[in-house]
Amino acid sequence: MPHLLIRGVPPERIRAISGSLVTELAAFCSCPEDYFLLEVLNTTAVFGGEFVPSYPFVEVNWFDRGQDVRDQVAESIDRHIRSQGIEEVEIAFRAYAEDSYYANGKKLAAESAKESELKALRSENQRLKDELQRARKASQAAGSTMSSKLYDALRE
Structure with missing residues (x-):
């Protein structure tokens, strides 16, 4: 955790930035790099009966770390993805409550x-x-x- 779900960006572009992105995010979040998971989802977008390119979108699933960290993480993700020639990207955060998150059947909030x-x-x-x-x-x-x-x- 954090878990980034990435749509509309080719996997090779995410692979190219993954090292530097995760290093930066780990520093902002004060956690080890191996806590991060980047998943590039293969999606199919449809509009008006036609297949269209998926819009670049990153969903960050995590335990909330406050507004300052969220702003830093969003700026970093945006900067890294745009460095790959992608003109625009949207980022959304989904915060998990520790008492509602389980690992191997055990509540994390304990x-x-x-x-x-x-x-x-x-x-x-x-x-x-x-x-x-x-x-x-x-x-x-x-x-x-x-x-x-x-x-x-x-x-x-």
Whole structure:
């Protein structure tokens, strides 16, 4: 998990970008690369009684990781697919609830309180890192350096 279902894009084009795409997505999602599954679906589109090319569409099935990560993942998928000469692509996210997801007959949500706390702390840490990065970019764009007091406040 995450699982990307890809339609309307030739498999050889996805194969060409799969390594760099998964490496980037794993960094955004803070999980190992082998958690990702890319499936290129062979689809047949029909319109007006004729066979037509399938529209490029990626469905991302995952456990939600928040808006910032979702935006980064969508931008990465879009950029990688468009790098293959594909002019446009649509991306949709489907979030699974942990208490409704089973692996080998066992509910995934059976995590300990410590694991839940660690997950929450990691999420908060990522949020703070994202805020710090935005503040640094804003400071650089303004042409000034960040004061040490501001930097220390953002680090905390």
